[in-house]
Amino acid sequence: MNEITQPHDRFLKSLLSDPEKAGTLLRERLPEAISELLSSDPPELVEGSFVDEELRGLMTDRLFRVRTIHDRVALLYVLIDHKSHPDPFIGFQLLKYQIEAWKQWARENPDWKRLPAIVPFVFYHGETEWRIPNEFMALVDAEAGWRPFLLNFQFPIFDLGKVQDDQLSQHARLRAWLVAAKYATRSGKQTRIKKHLIEVLGDSGVDFPVIMRYIVETYDEYNESIVQEIIHAVRPEEEHAMMSQFARDIIAKGKPEWLNQGRMEGRQEEAASLLLKLIRHKFGPTPDWMIEQIKTAHLEQIEAWSDNFVFANSVEEVFAS
16 A cells, blocks of 8 residues: 555544544535434444555545434445545446445345445545536536436535635544544645644544544654644643654654654553553553553554554454454
C-alpha cells in the first residue's frame, strides 16, 4: 500500500469500525429521505472489502447492515476516497462494488426472494473540491430518450473540504476525527489551524492518542515541537509517554530529527503504560494477568497490540495474532 495513503486508510477504517461514530456520521450526512427511515439501532459492520486490489492504497470501503423503521434490511456502502483529486470513474466503481455486495448477500442468503437496497455513500477528504457528477448516468453515452430504460443511481458525497469545521458534526468526538482528516490533505493550512485543532482535540476523549498518531503521520507542517505543544495543551499528563512513542514511530519511518536519546529511555515501559490506559478507557478494568502480560512483553509485541487496539471491538481482538 502507498506509504502516504496508509495512515488515511488505517485512521478512517478505525473511525468507521466504531458503530456509534459510524452511525452518527451516516445519519448526519445521508440525505434526509434515507436517514429518517433508519431504525435507531446502530449499523452493523459487515466484514470484508470490495475495493479492487490495485486501488486499496487509494480507497477504503465499509459495508453496513441496517434496518429501517419498517423492519426492512438495507445495506449502506461507504467508499472512502483518499486520492488528492476526485476520481471521474467512481460511479463505475460503485456499481461494481454494489454488485459484489449483492453477490455476497445471495451466497449468505440462498433462499432470498428480494435483494436488500444498497445506498452508496462517498466520503472524500482530498485537497481539491469534488466536482464530479454524483450519478452513474453521467458516465453513460446514451440518447436522451433512453434514460428511463437504463440503469442509474445517485450517490451522496461528503466532501470534508466544502464543510465548515464547526458544521462537520454535531457530536464533539466525531468532529475531532473529521477535522483531523480534513486538514491531513491540506498542506499550507495545517499550521494556521493549530489553535483550533487544540480546541477540537480537547473533546476527543479516549480517541485522542489515535487522532494524534494520525496527525503525526500525515501533517507535513507539524514538527516535533508543534506536536509536543498540542499534546501538552490537551493532555499534559500523557505528554512524555506519547512523545516517546511517536518519536520511535517517526524514526522508524526515516525521520531521525525526532530522535532524542533521553526521551527514548524507558520506551517499553511507557508503551505498556499507554496501552493499558487505552484499554481501560475503552473496555473497563484490566485483570492482573493482562497487566502482567503487557508489562513483560517485548516492545515489538506491545506495538502490535497497540495497532490491534485501533480496530478492536473487544479485549480479545487486541491480543489476537
